[in-house]
Amino acid sequence: MKRYSAFAVAREALRDHTGWGRAWHKAQPKKRYDVIIVGAGGHGLATAYYLGKNFGITNVAILEKGWLGGGNTGRNTTIIRSNYLQDPSAAIYEKARGLYETLSQDLNYNVMFSPRGVMMLAQTEHEVRGYQRTAHANSLQGVETEFISPKQVKELCPIMNIDGPRYPVLGALWQPRGGTARHDAVAWGYARKCSEMGMDILQKCEVTGVRTEGGKVQGVETTLGPIDCDKLGLVVAGHSSVLAEQAGFRLPIESLALQALVSEPIKPCMDVVVMANTVHGYMSQSDKGEMVIGGGTDGFNNYTQRGSFHHIEETVRALIETFPMLSRLKMLRQWGGIVDMTGDRSPIISSTPVGGIFINCGWGTGGFKAIPGSGWAMAELMAKGHSPLAEDFGLNRFVEGRFIDESVAAGVAH
Numbered sequence: 217m218k219r220y221s222a223f224a225v226a227r228e229a230l231r232d233h234t235g236w237g238r239a240w241h242k243a244q245p246k247k248r249y250d251v252i253i254v255g256a257g258g259h260g261l262a263t264a265y266y267l268g269k270n271f272g273i274t275n276v277a278i279l280e281k282g283w284l285g286g287g288n289t290g291r292n293t294t295i296i297r298s299n300y301l302q303d304p305s306a307a308i309y310e311k312a313r314g315l316y317e318t319l320s321q322d323l324n325y326n327v328m329f330s331p332r333g334v335m336m337l338a339q340t341e342h343e344v345r346g347y348q349r350t351a352h353a354n355s356l357q358g359v360e361t362e363f364i365s366p367k368q369v370k371e372l373c374p375i376m377n378i379d380g381p382r383y384p385v386l387g388a389l390w391q392p393r394g395g396t397a398r399h400d401a402v403a404w405g406y407a408r409k410c411s412e413m414g415m416d417i418l419q420k421c422e423v424t425g426v427r428t429e430g431g432k433v434q435g436v437e438t439t440l441g442p443i444d445c446d447k448l449g450l451v452v453a454g455h456s457s458v459l460a461e462q463a464g465f466r467l468p469i470e471s472l473a474l475q476a477l478v479s480e481p482i483k484p485c486m487d488v489v490v491m492a493n494t495v496h497g498y499m500s501q502s503d504k505g506e507m508v509i510g511g512g513t514d515g516f517n518n519y520t521q522r523g524s525f526h527h528i529e530e531t532v533r534a535l536i537e538t539f540p541m542l543s544r545l546k547m548l549r550q551w552g553g554i555v556d557m558t559g560d561r562s563p564i565i566s567s568t569p570v571g572g573i574f575i576n577c578g579w580g581t582g583g584f585k586a587i588p589g590s591g592w593a594m595a596e597l598m599a600k601g602h603s604p605l606a607e608d609f610g611l612n613r614f615v616e617g618r619f620i621d622e623s624v625a626a627g628v629a630h
């Protein structure tokens with residue numbers, strides 16, 4: 217595949233852009249692969265990429281029932297941070313954040329990583345104590361964060377009203393190298409590299425059944441016919457329970473719709489990411505100028521990619537308290553994704569009761585930021601049967617009561 221570069225852009229400009237090839241090849245399913253990954257979201261594609269890059273395993277197919285990146289990966293608000301409380305979480309999210317720093321160079325694809333800084337507002341005394349505790353934990357974990365004062369918050373984000381009517385800003389947990397990246401580009405960049413390594417990405421190929429024999433995986437049934445494999449990775453986010461049922465085991469996962477919305481584009485007014493977890497809303501400004509706003513999850517399980525209307529109202533009302541200037545903006549569009557939630561709000565990267573089947577799910581409302589680290593760990597687990605980064609995220613933690621509780625620690629996990 218041709219390298220993307222400034223020189224290539226100039227060369228193509230001179231010949232009316234007639235020389236660009238396909239970013240990934242159009243594949244037909246083979247009869248058998250060493251590894252099949254179900255789900256061409258960020259986590260599935262990153263798993264395939266690191267299987268090839270780190271372990272030389274390239275006889276791999278990635279099966280996607282829709283189009284690649286069309287699940288949560290293309291529907292999120294792109295916040296990247298690693299300021300989690302628990303050690304296993306900080307380790308995997310910081311690994312991911314570190315990989316994001318050089319992902320564009322690694323993939324030769326501009327993922328527009330923008331380490332503009334992320335602040336999580338403390339708007340109650342409880343949050344002040346919680347975030348100060350997280351800042352201390354982060355310094356022990358080697359994650360660069362600090363607890364900053366309301367004055368520093370105002371300097372970093374002048375459009376904020378820090379004397380809010382209900383919840384004044386009492387400080388914030390600030391991660392200067394957190395930020396955002398272009399979500400589609402992350403999927404596209406990984407897909408291009410996977411294709412370059414000879415892997416097959418099969419879109420519009422839904423897995424409808426998992427074939428096992430003697431407690432070991434044999435292959436999958438798909439809408440494009442049966443395909444055999446030695447190892448199977450299930451990386452399907454909100455559909456994890458559905459695939460697990462096909463393979464014959466159960467998961468401690470609930471599927472819920474989470475939604476987001478964007479405003480009309482305006483001139484640059486905010487160059488940091490702000491999360492206001494007490495009033496519940498979070499916001500950044502996209503390169504196009506739209507204010508990208510994240511809302512809440514539905515209060516009941518469902519598989520709709522919309523979300524309930526009252527969340528839009530509640531989220532916008534909450535953010536207007538902190539950003540009064542938002543009241544003058546029109547909202548352009550709204551959408552939802554199906555997120556996969558565990559009870560402790562931590563992911564599952566694990567072997568399963570079926571030999572040769574591995575699962576990566578449970579990233580819930582906050583897995584975009586984890587894509588490179590999760591793919592790295594899942595690939596290691598699938599190739600070697602063990603990964604230090606994934607060790608604590610096994611399914612057995614639910615049997616042993618060894619939870620990695622980020623729900624109480626973070627309040628909200630985007």
Ligand SMILES: Cc1cc2nc3c(=O)[nH]c(=O)nc-3n(C[C@H](O)[C@H](O)[C@H](O)COP(=O)(O)OP(=O)(O)OC[C@H]3O[C@@H](n4cnc5c(N)ncnc54)[C@H](O)[C@@H]3O)c2cc1C
Nearest residue numbers: 255257258259281287288289292293295423553583584585
């Ligand atoms: C509105 C919203 C905002 C969010 N904001 C953030 C944020 O700011 N920061 C952050 O870190 N995270 C955020 N997230 C969470 C993040 O998007 C997800 O955790 C992450 O994208 C999950 O990636 P994935 O690859 O596991 O899943 P997905 O991208 O959903 O990919 C799974 C794929 O599996 C496919 N699939 C399902 N069933 C089958 C089948 N039977 N056969 C074949 N393919 C199948 C699906 O079509 C899908 O493409 C947000 C999510 C949403 C919905």
